[in-house]
Amino acid sequence: MALRLVTGRSGSGKTRYILNEIHKRLQEDPAGPLLLLLVPEQATFQTEQALVAAQETGGSLRAQVLSFRRLAHRIMQETGGSAVVTVGELGRAMLIRRALAANRERLRLFRAETQGLAVQMNDLFTEWKRYGVSPEQAQIAAESLAASGADDPLLADKLHDLALVYRETERQLAGRWQDGEDLLRRLAENIPSSSMLEGAEVWLDGFHGFTPREFAVIGALLRRCRRVTVALCLDRPYGAGEAPDELELFHRTAETSRALCELAEAEGVPVEPPVRLEPEVCPRFAGSPELARLEAMLRGAGSARDGIVPAYEGPAAGGISVHAAANPRAEAEAAARDMIRRVREDGLRWRDMAVFVRQLDLYADTLRAVFDDYRIPYFLDRKASASHHPLVELVRSALETVLNGWRTEAVLRCVKTDLLHPADGSAGRDEADELENYVLAAGIDGRRWHDDGAWRPPDRDDWDEDTGTAGGTGKEDAGRTHEEAAGGSGGEGSPGGKAANGATDGGNGTAGKTTDGTEDGGESANGAGAPAETAGGRLRRIRDAFVAPLRRLERNLRAAETFRGLCGATYEFLEEIRAADRLERWAEEDMAKGDPGRSRLHRQVWDGMVGLMDQLVELAGEDPADIPLFCEMVNAGLDQLRLGVVPPALDAVLIGSPERTRPDRLQALYFLGVNDGVVPLAIREDGPLSEEERERLSAMGLRMAPGVRRRLLDERFLIYLALTAPSRYLWIGYPVANEEGEGLLPSELIRRLCRWFPGLRPQWEAPEPSPDEPEDRQLAHAAYPGRALTLWISQIRAWRQGASLAPGWWSVHRWLTERPEWRERMARLVQSLTHANRETPLKPETIRLLYGDRLRLSVSRMERFVACPFRHFAAHGLRLKPRRLYRVDAPDIGRLFHAALRDAMEKLLSGDIPEAAADWRRETAAAAERLVPRMRSEIMLSSHRHLAVARKLVGVVTRAGGALGSHIRASAFRPVALEVDFGPDGPLPPLTVDLGGGRSLDVIGRIDRIDVSDTPQGPLLRVIDYKSGDTDLALDEVAHGLSLQMLTYLDVAVLHSPRWLGRPAAPAGVLYFHVHNPLLHVANRLPPEEAEAKLAAKYRMKGWVLADPDAVVRMDASLAGGGKSSIVPVEIRKDGHFSDYSRVAGPERWELLRRAVRNHIRRIGGRIASGDVSISPYRMNRRSPCAHCEFRPVCLFDPALEGNRYHPLRKGKDREEQWRMVETAASAGEDGRKDAAARREPAGEQEGAPRAVSETDAKKDGERHG
16 A cells, blocks of 8 residues: 655656556566556546557556546446446436426525526536535535625525525435446445455556545545555645645646645555656657747746746747637638648658647537548547437427427427428428428417418418408518509419419419419419318328327327326337437438448437436336426436547547547647637636635635636646647647637737747738748648639639739649549539629520410519519519518508408498598498408417507508598599409400510509599599508609509500590599508697698608699699698699699600500510510619519629629609600600600690590500500
């Protein structure tokens, strides 16, 4: 029985000394007493390799490498106790969650369910156990704090709750199971009775400190074994009672040395003279004077000896280099290139290199991606969290589905794991996407998952069943427009062409509604669609395919009587969906792809899940079933599920962190992320106890782990160990910015290195080679063929734009083209050099398949084409649809406004027009209240928020109805048609245009309202459109074809007036009525009459009217004496003329507008028929359709790309310039001039007088346009 210390600096040969001693003992007596080498748990694998490699025989039964835990299992197998079930981190976390739930009423601070609370408590209780703090000691400390009336009642309450949960957790464990942290206590108790350790010799290596439980084990080993040798990284041994200075670099190991000597004295075991390994140059750095000097300087830095070691003046052997990179990705790539260079030029193996990162979680994904790209084998030394694995997510979300009443988010998370796909292949990812799209659009949630009546196509409002209409929108680009509800988008002979005659969705979706009230499933080839039952049946079939296992899980969980039954129901659920088989198939696929680490992960997660259920049965199997508690315990266990991994190959780069990873025989180290606040690490306490509270408890006698202050001081020791780990090369890097572009500062360590080594300067590592760099630096980026290929393409692209190109890149090109495996990939990438983001016109056969020979277009669709041809193609050719969500959008509000105003006006105008505004408001409010609950599958009844929105919408439309009534009472114009369709199936024929080549265009749509006023010269006709947004008719937009809707409506109404009105009519104007609830901004209180007048002016319609005083007075009788109208955009001066404010146009200009619109329609139809799908959005000033385009992820329009340019449109400076632009548009084309000649006004007729349209003209127009 003896204690011996082996001390030495980093690289002095302590591990080699121990391995040589073991090897010597084996040579002397291969079958003697046990030779035991204890190392940290994560170092057992590589230490076994080193031990076997040091032996000539290649193996031994006498020498064993174990960790403390594995030794405990070995001893208990011999002395008894191994049959007792051991509860690990998963079980402890579940017990803590159970204790929190059972004692919730007794808790003072931790009653609320906080994410991660069980994990934090588990870590704290583990620490208390390791440092010998019992539940009774914690309880006594809590009572002492409460009795002393301390000025910190928060700590007293916190310690009360922690002691309560700690005691309850231990009570559950007592007599039934053993905690994993109790293994060391049992080990210390059983060592004296172990015959295996009698006469054994024990070595401990790789430790810097021990917990009280580990010290107890060492004490037992001292009493039982022949000798215990402990190796410590220490410049000199410290004996009993010799306290090191707290700023000492080796303070941690010095304290350990002192404690070991005091332990030996207490046990009555002699302390042998220490073995001090103090070579002038450590063997590790014999071939690198720079690293040897770095070790010496690190020992002197920060102490009283700082400055004694002079600056390094030896040869620059390249042993140390510092690199600054633009970001972590560029830093990792620079390290990967250097590794490849070391392997090629210096003969290193991958296992001779390692990467250290202080915050491994921030770099793990980047390093994994870079090393995969560069084909560098690696091993990530950390316990991986399984929280994002599909199986873990499936169990979490499935239990959440049952517990929280089938919330849609939880159900969809289950579906997206791909583990619910039926084994027969009846539903896959496509059906999962279809299900997600539907439930998000239809608002399926909670009980609606099981209500078959709720599963129907959601693309219409319920009131359409009664009216056979779909209403309009207040925002043309926000979805289906009002006129498209009547028309459609297809053509005869095209897919969806037949349904386009009356489909609300205009061929733009899968489930529209036709004007005759039938549903359009959008699936059949002829566009007639499938019946609603078929569409609903498919949705329900897809739902049942995914949801049936979840329903059975819920039924089995609710039928369970004990926790054992709950665990059994969960396991049966996993068996039903064949989760194990699917995971095994994924593992085989990953192995075939060459990813053994990921392949092993699937099997580990399944084993972990089964182990979790087994532990839960052991812990609470016969307890009464409690589904909420069961879900909490399972979630707590899954939070603690960590997967240890074994290196997939012996020859691989080790990636780890300085505090965990213990590399052996390392030649090159790459230390990344050496930034301020990271090296040394700014440690923050994030557990249940703050740093101040921990210090206070330590002062009260509760032994705690080292606090933040001590750990910060020990950071220097970790840095020392990391920088002295390699024997030949040290590569240090730091990024100047993170992935988000935020600036980062280098660590103070960088400044010190540059001061200690005057010739050392940070090298800049750019993400890509720069033409200004030397050729060898540029070509160094091409370290791997795949990377070389992408870099060569970028260099050639820059060269084509005028940059210089190093000759070496042509060598790269020649090397790649000479190898068949890269030649084809290069040919494909070369095509990107000439790529322009352009879309070529469609082929004639494609055009006919999409649109047919007879185009049917709504005006809004033509406006969309002018805005961007590709946007039109995506919406109406490809028929793409953005995902719909269960919410009230602008189109829904627009449809409500149209339907409510239509219903109210039909009823009010069926008899005598009411004089009182209250009648209009009352009837409009009644119509809106009747329609609001039927919007979007009763969305307005789904929540209190939506009920409040509904009340606001009813108020808006009610006030707008009152304003419309006032307009009608003050006007001689009367509505004669509401929501009148023009098209093949409408009361009015379409506007037909011959496109030539046997093709024609039918313009279709729906007119909100047509008003007529009889005059001695004949009827005057105006068109009014309801808008939920503030809209006006801009002349420059008319000139460019962006605003054609209202003028087309007026043209159709006037053209066919003899047919539907019985006599020809003349145009009187086009007006937009803004449906809104205006607010008045005034400084002082207004009288009610003045306030009403100002509010009425807010409802003034916008647009253009005929420049005829008599016609204007017919629109607003108050203008008879002059003044500014509150109904139309007109102001008459005292001299009887219109002011500059007035938006009026004479007959000639109305004819000009009509010709301009006709020319635009003809030109647009021709471009669509010719297959124009160009990506050319317009830009007027700073306005562009790209700002709100739902198809931008499809076209990928970018002005910086070749071939992507905006189509600039000029905005008129004043009204006269805008009229000139309209005139230019009207005179474009021979047909436009012929139309103008046919409709030219008689000579001598003055502007401002209404023009009568003769029956002959009307007949000619009717013959010309069908």
